[in-house]
Amino acid sequence: MNTKHFFNDPESLVQDALQGLVYANPHLSYDPDNKCVIDSQHDGSKFVTLISGGGAGHEPAFAGYVGPNLLNAAISGFIFASPSVQQIVNTIAHAGGSTGTLLIIMNYTGDVLHFHLAAEKARVAGHHTAVMTVGDDVSVGRKRSGRVGRRGLAGTVLVHKILGGYAKTGASLDEVVKFGEQVCNNLVTVGAALDHVHVPGRETNKQASNGSQVELGMGIHNEPGCRVLEPQPHINDLVNQMLDQLLDPNDSDRAYVRFGDCEPVVLLVNNLGGLSPLEFSAVTKIVSEELRARVAKVARIYAAPFMTSLDSKGFSISLLKANQEMLHFLDVPVTAPGWAIPTYSSESWERPNGPSLKQKGVDTQVHDLSRSTLELAPSTLKRILTSCCDSILSVESLINSYDSVVGDGDCGSTLGRAARAIQSTIQSSPSAFGDGDAVQAIETLARVLEDNMDGTSGALYAIFFNALAASLKNIGTERSGKRQIKEEDWSRGVSEALDALYRATPARVGDRTLVDALEPFIKTFATGKGVHAAVIAATNGKEKTKGMSAAFGRAVYVPESAWSEVPDPGAEGVVRLVQGLLTDGNENGA
Missing domain, CATH: 1.25.40.340 (DhaL domain)
Structure with missing residues (x-):
């Protein structure tokens, strides 16, 4: 666990980070009193306003996804803490418009209570507002999650991306909500990490790993995983255990989505913040190959730090059972700074990766050796x-x-x-x-x-x-x-x-x-x-x-x-x- 930071005041760190994001992206504006980032080009009288948010520490979520064809505003609490009701209400009033506002949140108690209360207050003030709660985690299972439901994890970013494109078609708030529910109902995620993280300005976390284990079922708020795997399994074994939780139709506790043989599957591999690009790319390779061995069609593969847990040395796997409409809106180009991966056309995705020179039978080595006496x-x-x-x-x-x-x-x-x-x-x-x-x-x-x-x-x-x-x-x-x-x-x-x-x-x-x-x-x-x-x-x-x-x-x-x-x-x-x-x-x- 890394306990050294350049910033040790977590409150000023969040404010500075949001301001820094806006300095580097001229289409954004920042309200420090409400810790909200807004797309200054959005017209809420023409298109449904999409607002998301939650605690800081998950960057680039949520403010990094503010931009054309994605979110229109994002609200931040302090690290791992929900924003206040007043922050949310003020952001709705500032960014929303006559076509209505959808609040897209993750299923955590503080967020659920604060955003729902803010939605009610906004309705009283005359704002047409709805709330969509994303719960995509499978690791906890039905028995343990009970009526609380599944936690929200990195799959939420796919909801942002799809609905961001869909809202720009001029769809009504009710239509956006209905389509969003379809996405949420076909989404699953599981995470794993080697250790817990240290929050700047706080005492050292006593939950530090012993160095020879992996926690399976990690959330994004430094909470313990659902299972401790010790000793640390080989990466292929770990990935297969994670895919088992996502795909096994016979696991009555976790089979939230039935992945058939015909539906296209979208894969999102998320860096929880602490894996080097080198190691993360290798993880992406293993996950992609193991998934392709299990499902008929992997239609899209996205890999990046989409929703982090500060600098957690871990990753999560999200799967979406998609249809062609969902794929279409995933392919809509965006310029939001958090969506830092290229946007490819559907035609590009339909073409399989070309074979390597070795697979083509091209000998790239020079084999003639010198003869001597x-x-x-x-x-x-x-x-x-x-x-x-x-x-x-x-x-x-x-x-x-x-x-x-x-x-x-x-x-x-x-x-x-x-x-x-x-x-x-x-x-x-x-x-x-x-x-x-x-x-x-x-x-x-x-x-x-x-x-x-x-x-x-x-x-x-x-x-x-x-x-x-x-x-x-x-x-x-x-x-x-x-x-x-x-x-x-x-x-x-x-x-x-x-x-x-x-x-x-x-x-x-x-x-x-x-x-x-x-x-x-x-x-x-x-x-x-x-x-x-x-x-x-x-x-x-x-x-x-x-x-x-x-x-x-x-x-x-x-x-x-x-x-x-x-x-x-x-x-x-x-x-x-x-x-x-x-x-x-x-x-x-x-």
């Missing part, structure tokens, strides 16, 4: 690679810990990913590293590194090993006939590879990079002193990076005091890699 026994190469990979994997966490101090904490993982890829290649395809051709072996190694090492270190390793392959190929052409590769060939090859690396990077010894270990190793080895002496030189070079000023990479941006705490992680990786040569028992090169 230098030979290296496959068994020797396999032994050396395995030893070096084991050496790296044994210190993956250690290198990550170093990199957490002076970088972004992933140097060990990057090296570990490459080591595992090499091991996997050896195991799955023993001949992948060539049939005894030294150059082919190094080229293959370079390609594995390119495919599995990202970032700066990946590029440096790939340049070095590609240059080593090129150098060895040239060395082999200087003599006729095949021969076993010798230590002098390796010495010249790695020296020329270092020269090639220096043509690509300005990093040199003394700059606190992997070069501080790599150059001493190569220069010592090139003098004929053997691998053992070269490893000692690399180790000494690595140790010198402690306290050394950084000239490149993220270490430049960390406090200088951190430089003395740990050696350069990249240099540490080089040392551990070449130490693998000693573990193999190889003292003088392959």
Whole structure:
């Protein structure tokens, strides 16, 4: 649970956030006294006014959905607290018009009471007003929810989107209400999260997760989930449990909507606020594929932070059993800032995603390997690679810990990913590293590194090993006939590879990079002193990076005091890699 915030006064935070939204969107106006955001272009005398609202902390809901073809106004309470009756009444008077006003709310006691009371007061004042309560949660079930009914969750956003387009057709208030009820009756949602959230300005929540569980059936107000899954299940298993609650027709407690084989289904995957875009996109992929395996037609897929719970590390899945009219209004373009995903035509949705190049049978890889006259026994190469990979994997966490101090904490993982890829290649395809051709072996190694090492270190390793392959190929052409590769060939090859690396990077010894270990190793080895002496030189070079000023990479941006705490992680990786040569028992090169 993250308990640090830039704003620790929750009341001023809400006001500032709403004002900031309006500053960035010129079609909006803001009334700070009533904490309401209004579409200044809306004409309530021509079209039914749609107003929604609730507590803050669910952004972009609700104010983010104010705009043409969506909501016409939104009212905010403080964090996780309903707006007051007077706020609602004043907003109806300000934004509403003669065609009537529909209040779209979620099924929470405070919202229900306040908005219904405000609707009655507005009617007394002469405003034609109706209330629509959305309850789409399935996790609580009929037995526990009783007469209170289902909670409102992210599916509410689909009600906003559809009715926003429908109201612009000139439909009457009664017609909008009737259509909205149809949408609500075909809508289900379930959420899951790894932890609870901390509300700015409040004491730390004592409901924090133990770190090895998932709460299934999470609401959006920091309340506990309906079930605790411990240990944390694999994402595919979690998604399938969530889909079971949404789709199982035999679950009498939760089968609120019967999804037949013919009706189009709309999928909305909602980021509860704390998942990174990277992780959330992966969640969307899993949910989409698992759903497509269960229903005949997934007509629309929407994925974004639609209705958050501050920075909750979780997501929710909403399903709508739609008809063509609902799909039509989902496709109506909007410019509201909260609907931050593209709007596509129905024709675009009817076209399936194109097959990947791989599915089309297009080979995107270059497979021709260079032939050379230098030979290296496959068994020797396999032994050396395995030893070096084991050496790296044994210190993956250690290198990550170093990199957490002076970088972004992933140097060990990057090296570990490459080591595992090499091991996997050896195991799955023993001949992948060539049939005894030294150059082919190094080229293959370079390609594995390119495919599995990202970032700066990946590029440096790939340049070095590609240059080593090129150098060895040239060395082999200087003599006729095949021969076993010798230590002098390796010495010249790695020296020329270092020269090639220096043509690509300005990093040199003394700059606190992997070069501080790599150059001493190569220069010592090139003098004929053997691998053992070269490893000692690399180790000494690595140790010198402690306290050394950084000239490149993220270490430049960390406090200088951190430089003395740990050696350069990249240099540490080089040392551990070449130490693998000693573990193999190889003292003088392959």
